[in-house]
Amino acid sequence: MERIFSVPLKGGNYTDVYFADDMKQVNALVEGNSFAVADENSASYLPECVPSVVLPSGEKEKNWNSVDKILSAALVRGLARDSLFIGVGGGVILDMTAFASSVYMRGARLMLLPTTLLAMVDATLGGKTGMDYGGGKNLVGTFYPAESVIIYPGTLRTLSDKEFRCGMGEVVKHSFLSSGTDLSDFLSDNLEKVQQKDEESLREMIRLSLAVKIEYITKDPEEKKGIRGALNLGHTFGHALEALRGFSLSHGEAVAWGTVQALRAGKAMGITPSDFADDGISLIKRMGFDCDYTIPEEEFAAYCNAIGKDKKKRDGVVKFVLMEGQGKPVLTPIPENIVKAVVCH
Amino acid sequence: MERIFSVPLKGGNYTDVYFADDMKQVNALVEGNSFAVADENSASYLPECVPSVVLPSGEKEKNWNSVDKILSAALVRGLARDSLFIGVGGGVILDMTAFASSVYMRGARLMLLPTTLLAMVDATLGGKTGMDYGGGKNLVGTFYPAESVIIYPGTLRTLSDKEFRCGMGEVVKHSFLSSGTDLSDFLSDNLEKVQQKDEESLREMIRLSLAVKIEYITKDPEEKKGIRGALNLGHTFGHALEALRGFSLSHGEAVAWGTVQALRAGKAMGITPSDFADDGISLIKRMGFDCDYTIPEEEFAAYCNAIGKDKKKRDGVVKFVLMEGQGKPVLTPIPENIVKAVVCH
Numbered sequence: 165m166e167r168i169f170s171v172p173l174k175g176g177n178y179t180d181v182y183f184a185d186d187m188k189q190v191n192a193l194v195e196g197n198s199f200a201v202a203d204e205n206s207a208s209y210l211p212e213c214v215p216s217v218v219l220p221s222g223e224k225e226k227n228w229n230s231v232d233k234i235l236s237a238a239l240v241r242g243l244a245r246d247s248l249f250i251g252v253g254g255g256v257i258l259d260m261t262a263f264a265s266s267v268y269m270r271g272a273r274l275m276l277l278p279t280t281l282l283a284m285v286d287a288t289l290g291g292k293t294g295m296d297y298g299g300g301k302n303l304v305g306t307f308y309p310a311e312s313v314i315i316y317p318g319t320l321r322t323l324s325d326k327e328f329r330c331g332m333g334e335v336v337k338h339s340f341l342s343s344g345t346d347l348s349d350f351l352s353d354n355l356e357k358v359q360q361k362d363e364e365s366l367r368e369m370i371r372l373s374l375a376v377k378i379e380y381i382t383k384d385p386e387e388k389k390g391i392r393g394a395l396n397l398g399h400t401f402g403h404a405l406e407a408l409r410g411f412s413l414s415h416g417e418a419v420a421w422g423t424v425q426a427l428r429a430g431k432a433m434g435i436t437p438s439d440f441a442d443d444g445i446s447l448i449k450r451m452g453f454d455c456d457y458t459i460p461e462e463e464f465a466a467y468c469n470a471i472g473k474d475k476k477k478r479d480g481v482v483k484f485v486l487m488e489g490q491g492k493p494v495l496t497p498i499p500e501n502i503v504k505a506v507v508c509h
Numbered sequence: 510m511e512r513i514f515s516v517p518l519k520g521g522n523y524t525d526v527y528f529a530d531d532m533k534q535v536n537a538l539v540e541g542n543s544f545a546v547a548d549e550n551s552a553s554y555l556p557e558c559v560p561s562v563v564l565p566s567g568e569k570e571k572n573w574n575s576v577d578k579i580l581s582a583a584l585v586r587g588l589a590r591d592s593l594f595i596g597v598g599g600g601v602i603l604d605m606t607a608f609a610s611s612v613y614m615r616g617a618r619l620m621l622l623p624t625t626l627l628a629m630v631d632a633t634l635g636g637k638t639g640m641d642y643g644g645g646k647n648l649v650g651t652f653y654p655a656e657s658v659i660i661y662p663g664t665l666r667t668l669s670d671k672e673f674r675c676g677m678g679e680v681v682k683h684s685f686l687s688s689g690t691d692l693s694d695f696l697s698d699n700l701e702k703v704q705q706k707d708e709e710s711l712r713e714m715i716r717l718s719l720a721v722k723i724e725y726i727t728k729d730p731e732e733k734k735g736i737r738g739a740l741n742l743g744h745t746f747g748h749a750l751e752a753l754r755g756f757s758l759s760h761g762e763a764v765a766w767g768t769v770q771a772l773r774a775g776k777a778m779g780i781t782p783s784d785f786a787d788d789g790i791s792l793i794k795r796m797g798f799d800c801d802y803t804i805p806e807e808e809f810a811a812y813c814n815a816i817g818k819d820k821k822k823r824d825g826v827v828k829f830v831l832m833e834g835q836g837k838p839v840l841t842p843i844p845e846n847i848v849k850a851v852v853c854h
Contacts (some may be wrong), residue, residue: 174519174520175519228577239818263612268648269638269648270637270638270650270651271731298579298580298581306612307616396637473584
């Protein structure tokens with residue numbers, strides 16, 4: 165097994181990220197006094213011989229009811245503060261397992277095994293945990309980094325094309341945010357091999373994508389300096405669409421759509437260079453996303469209301485991440501007429 | 510208003526502790542974008558002109574249902590991540606408000622206004638938040654220190670004798686744990702003035718008691734080094750009694766009773782000097798606690814089971830805090846026959 169990153173956390177701890185070659189290597193990592201959580205889709209990747217709870221799948225299950233099931237199962241099994249919670253699945257399961265482990269006896273240990281591309285490049289690093297609340301995404305949660313993240317790319321073989329594409333939405337977001345062009349160059353040259361799930365290409369893309377995320381989160385672990393906020397590129401537009409559509413949309417599709425809106429808004433406001441915006445939008449389209457979806461005008465008020473519930477609101481003003489160019493995010497409010505122009509037309 | 514402590518936290522932040530002379534000083538502290546939480550007993554101390562939610566009183570309300578009410582009220586009022594949660598009340602309200610603020614959008618700001626002696630000397634420092642879960646006390650929670658703690662001793666004038674005594678249970682615990690004898694000497698000399706609620710004596714006692722707590726928590730902010738565990742003197746015995754009695758007992762009464770059991774067990778095991786144990790027990794009795802309560806033998810199995818659910822369990826073994834003498838706590842398992850000998854006889 166190869167350790168690809170050791171991400172420094174405050175207090176002198178680390179999140180260690182590994183590539184596993186097969187499930188045997190995953191099983192070898194698990195110790196006594198562990199407890200695993202999966203959903204119906206990821207249950208086949210549960211480590212052997214570990215007590216576990218399997219939840220129903222889907223974003224609509226990301227609520228207290230599910231977190232409660234995790235906590236009560238842990239309690240029944242007699243887990244202590246030094247026991248290990250193991251989350252096995254996509255972002256929903258990982259976020260909830262991490263949230264449960266962060267509040268169980270004020271903090272148990274945590275290992276994450278992402279089984280979707282989106283989770284591999286997004287949900288496992290940075291310590292964001294949470295559940296949906298009161299109609300808003302991730303409105304309740306904590307910052308609680310895992311002590312280890314095990315990426316077994318073999319789990320991607322059984323992933324649906326739709327789910328795979330969702331992960332690509334985050335990867336392309338990282339390619340814009342990266343200070344260098346390694347990831348964008350890699351994507352331009354290798355998109356087909358990646359889409360055919362060539363394992364070597366996948367590993368390289370995951371590694372490059374994680375490197376960008378690590379660059380941002382280590383500078384701003386708890387989103388207090390405005391640096392890490394850049395990782396929310398596409399999320400303010402995207403989350404509001406998800407809220408409006410009752411989570412019928414996948415997170416990756418929403419973020420890809422939101423990133424397109426952010427590029428279009430930035431271009432309209434003279435912040436994003438036209439070339440950069442157009443190249444970005446065409447790369448997102450090449451990945452197979454529906455970027456032309458528009459909000460019907462009669463729903464625009466409800467859409468704005470959903471934007472107003474965004475966690476990123478400070479001093480009462482919602483700020484969006486826009487791009488001044490490669491690796492140059494800025495946080496800025498957008499006039500409502502421009503929001504309307506990009507999402508409704 | 511007098512700032513009496515500025516407690517360093519990891520990451521360069523501080524919890525500032527103030528003495529307020531009246532409610533005017535408290536009101537002057539509150540800023541826009543705040544939201545206060547109280548229960549029926551503490552509602553009269555809510556700051557003016559701040560939106561608030563008032564919950565039913567009592568330990569049995571310390572559950573997700575109440576935390577949910579706090580979170581949903583905050584959401585309805587449009588609170589953002591940089592808004593201020595203000596907890597006003599005893600330990601139950603402060604723990605739940607702090608827990609809610611710690612998970613609201615992954616962490617809002619937090620101010621605590623304790624209105625009971627127990628909360629003033631115990632619940633406001635150290636960042637422990639939580640709610641009861643699955644029959645166990647504080648099994649779900651976080652570490653999330655407040656940015657400010659406002660102690661207005663005037664609130665103690667309306668406190669019942671029983672509630673006041675509960676706070677004294679924690680104070681006497683701190684007097685044993687202190688490396689010096691300032692607090693024990695003060696208590697021996699001034700117990701009557703304190704019990705008459707003489708304000709100058711109360712301030713001095715609260716200040717000395719907080720100094721002991723600060724000594725322990727700054728050495729071990731997240732209870733990972735076994736130092737802070739000493740603050741649990743009396744808690745393992747006491748929590749199990751509370752669990753057995755369905756929380757009909759107050760926390761301070763349970764801790765005082767538990768401290769007596771710990772002194773008796775330490776004496777029986779040859780760990781605690783007889784003089785120290787006897788003097789300690791008689792000081793606790795002087796404060797008016799029922800120290801002679803015994804667990805009926807037929808309930809001993811259930812009592813042991815409640816001990817087994819204790820958060821302080823590590824590697825499957827429950828460790829108790831016993832005293833080797835003034836300011837010398839040790840963490841050790843206790844043989845079951847000794848537990849039985851002290852709690853059943």
